[in-house]
Amino acid sequence: MDTQFKSIDEILAVLPKLQEGARGIQETLIANLIMLSEIPAPTFEEAERIKLFLQRMLECGLQNVSTDEAGNGVGIIPGTDPVRNILLVAHADSVYSGKVDHTISVFTDEIIGPGVADNGLGMAVLATLPTLLEVLGIQFNSNLVLIGSTKGLGSGNLDGLRFFMDNNRLPFDAGICIEGAQLGRLSYTAEGMFRGNITCTLPEELEWQRVGENSAIIALNDVINRILEIPIPRRPKTSIVLGAVRGGKSYNVMATTSNLRFEVRSESSEMVSQIRRYIDDLVADIASKYNAKIEFNVVSSREPGGIDVGHPLVKNCRQVMEQLELTPKIFPSMSEVSELISRGLPAVTLGLTEAIHLHDLNETIRIQPIYKGLAQLLAVLFSIDGGFCNESE
């Protein structure tokens, strides 16, 4: 197809054709999705999934396919006149342990299984992109750099993408982060954030007589109460999420360890720092009260930032979505896009389809909306490739 567009309107006009044409790769896409998703890839253990990702790109005839020291899988679809380089990122890791049954089931319009949405579909779309372009007869002027990034979630702290960006020599013009869900998602800002672990450890030789007075759970309860007392301003928008609590062994055994995982987010990096200092202080205070060892570790953090709502990349994404009758769901992100934005690269996160039961064992995606998601992705790529996302324009 003719891919030399003179305006964003011309790109919007081919959306129905892109959507229809994308159906031609249904089997390849779903097969890639199944094979990638069925390889367990908890954070730090993505190597096998990346190996398949690279193999799929090699089978498509891509020449520049490699892995780096951080284990990222990288492939390049060369452009015909590569004055621009566009980065496409899908995180390879998933929230599921390797012990979970990763079997995927396919129904008429649904695919069900751990990680099909987050982020099996994102990886599969990257692995299938060379085939999609070939089937639709699309050639971009720009180089498309595809990266399946490792160590993205939780304590991975985006280390894979960070390593790639630190060591990559190509100057990128824009980045698109691809997530399986939800179609209509548009993230172009990042909140400041840190994720913390607080672990309370009491000596093993606790006395029966003192049951009720002293326990790692009671100490942690105190920590939680004190965190909840932290004054949270409405502006800048700030929140504390208490994500997970673990502790103790059984009904009648005094708990000697307990653990809290939480996340602090704010539009202001100063507010994030202030809350971090506050938690440092309250942890020290409670440790002395209980004669316990209470450790507070920050496992990952992000700086706030983003591109402006009026940035041409954002405007074009919105136009594409509206043309596809999608209502843009705009919210800040903690994921890969935050890393790209923090480096001054105009970047967005896009979702590909509708999903339910996210992060449950029966995570489910719909098949039909994927074609709309693919049309959206191609249209945004066309708009970057054509220079319609440059701020100066």
Add this chain to the structure above:
Amino acid sequence: MNLNDWIKHNTIHHSQFWDIKKLVEEKEKQGLKISLCLPTLNEEKTIGKEIIMFKSELMDRYPLLDEIAVIDSGSSDNTCEIAATFGADVYLSSDILPQYGEKKGKGENLWKAVYELTGDIIVYVDADIKNIHPRFAYGLVAPLIYRPEVHYVKAFYDRPLAFSQGVRPSGGGRVTEILVRPLFSLFFPDLTGLIQPLSGEYAVRREVLDRIPFPIGYGVETSHLIDVYEKWGLEAIAQVDLDQRVHRNQETRDLGKMAFGILRTFLSRAKALGVIGDLPELNTLLRQFQVKDETFEQIAFEIIEEERPPMIEISEYREKIGRGK
């Protein structure tokens, strides 16, 4: 070929056939046509995935398969709808050769596939495999493409999850080890070399398939092996290690029915081949126990192992393929 030689030469790991491109080149050079048959009965949870994987990898990417067909026994779930959605040719078993009536059983679907499908090689893959992978088809077809003397390739699955070194047990499932292997040891010792004789995945040349009878029930795999062995010899059979197969587990009671059916088929074949002498008329009722209100009671299941004749004896088939008996 003695059994040890056979095990050494005809037991192959699928990884030997990783180069599918080369396999397709060889297939095209020989002008072969290959059909994949998936016999189904209420397999909506797994059928879509199987078709997608085979179609994407072994039709679109590497044109190894010329045809993917589902032969359904009358599923009451969405098996047929899902299969058609993802591009398989879907046939109701009862619609094929209807003038010969309708019998219930997987063997019936396999037999009718010989009439309906067009391949020179037919590869059968059960539709309940959870960890489906293209190797389940190309691994079985490859020995037939590379080795003209091989006519029948059977799958087996052997991938230890963790093992250091030395000797470890290997073999088939409960019915194989308790029933089939002892029977083979007694009457067809050469066939004991098959590690999993009951596996539902195998690839066969048409000229073999249309010359053997098909029991319609549990005994079809056992019967095939005996017939192929008797007519073409052990060297015509090969077995391929496909690593691991994940499927739903069967209750012991269901395995009892399976064993009953296999035993009936085995005895019939052994008698027909003169391996054993006269037998009394075999009962068709399997009796099992259940306890109701603290009282033991017997339940009887009728398991009839009917048999379809070699397809070559069917005139409509001979007409279709333009070949005589």
